Amino acid sequence: MSGTAKNGIGYEFTRNLVILFLNSIAARIPFHAVRLFMYRRVIRVGAGSSILMKATIRGFRITIGKGCVINSGALLDGRGAQLVLGDFVDVSPDVRIWTLAHDPNSPDHAARARPVI
Numbered sequence: 001m002s003g004t005a006k007n008g009i010g011y012e013f014t015r016n017l018v019i020l021f022l023n024s025i026a027a028r029i030p031f032h033a034v035r036l037f038m039y040r041r042v043i044r045v046g047a048g049s050s051i052l053m054k055a056t057i058r059g060f061r062i063t064i065g066k067g068c069v070i071n072s073g074a075l076l077d078g079r080g081a082q083l084v085l086g087d088f089v090d091v092s093p094d095v096r097i098w099t100l101a102h103d104p105n106s107p108d109h110a111a112r113a114r115p116v117i
Contacts, residue, residue: 015060018042023056043078046087059099065089080113 019042026038032050039051046066055070059078065087070076073094076083080100091097099116102109 019058019060023058027054027056029053059083061099071095080111081115082117083115084117 049068062078
């Protein structure tokens with residue numbers, strides 16, 4: 001079996017490479033229209049929404065409603081479960097919204113995922 005099949009090693013590597021590109025390069029492009037064009041290839045972004053420079057996107061299960069503002073330094077984590085921001089939501093600078101974390105009550109710190117809607 002080749003490593004390029006969906007959910008294979010090659011597939012996961014490619015998906016992670018896309019996220020790395022978004023966070024390392026696209027997030028630092030000073031032209032909003034170009035940044036938004038790139039983000040819309042990976043996550044759902046509603047009409048009239050803005051993702052400011054240096055915002056961090058983790059995962060592909062992220063939906064941003066219309067008229068939203070994701071400020072600089074904000075982190076949206078859609079790795080563990082769905083992350084949905086409704087219409088006209090303003091995420092302040094340096095805010096972290098997680099869907100995947102370690103369970104503090106687990107003796108082996110097992111991961112737990114919950115949707116954020």
